[in-house]
Amino acid sequence: MTASDSTGRDERRVTLTRDSEGHYTVRNDRGGSVTTSSGTDELSPVELLLAGIAGCTAVDVDTVTTRRAEPESFEIEVSADKVKDEQGNHLKDIEITFRVRFPDDEGGDKARAILPSLVRRSHEEFCTVSRTVMLGADVTATIE
Missing domain, CATH: 2.20.25 (N-terminal domain of TfIIb)
Incomplete structure (x- = not known):
């Protein structure tokens, strides 16, 4: 909660x-x-982070497009390079790929028309997980 x-x-x-x-x-x-x-x-902890990005952006995009048409297929792939360098272990070059297909009808046309804007807004504004990764966040650890 x-x-x-x-x-x-x-x-x-x-x-x-x-x-x-x-x-x-x-x-x-x-x-x-x-x-x-x-x-x-x-799923490893790193894969759970990538899954969090995929799930977060999926909700943003699916919720709105599905109001226009039920997708025939909906898949998001998130990939990244895991590196170890002077900054320690981390991910680089995170890529999000949307593979979404809608029916060839009026509703599908409407969903396709708003898809690019929704993907962009999810990336730039809505998706808390990817926005946090992009902007960075303080992480602290304590022992009780």
Whole structure:
């Protein structure tokens, strides 16, 4: 659950618990969960970041285009180069590729017409995940 207070703060939170060595479950306050690990078939933490970008921009674009036409196909691929350099481990050159097809009718034409604008606005304004990556955010760690 998110909590807005009088300062306008809208906190988001997840909690990770260790299931076994190298295997973890991440839960939100609403009861949703996802497992993660490294070196297995599960999504790695880096892939979860890319999935967050894909999911965030998908919601922005799908919500509006679907009001005009149900897509025949809707796929977003997010890729990046993982590098280790003088700044440590990080991702470079994150690319988001939309593969969206709409029916060949009036509704599909309307959805296709607004698609470029929605993709641009998601990238430049709406998608909290990619905007945070692009703008940067302070990250702190504490031990309790």
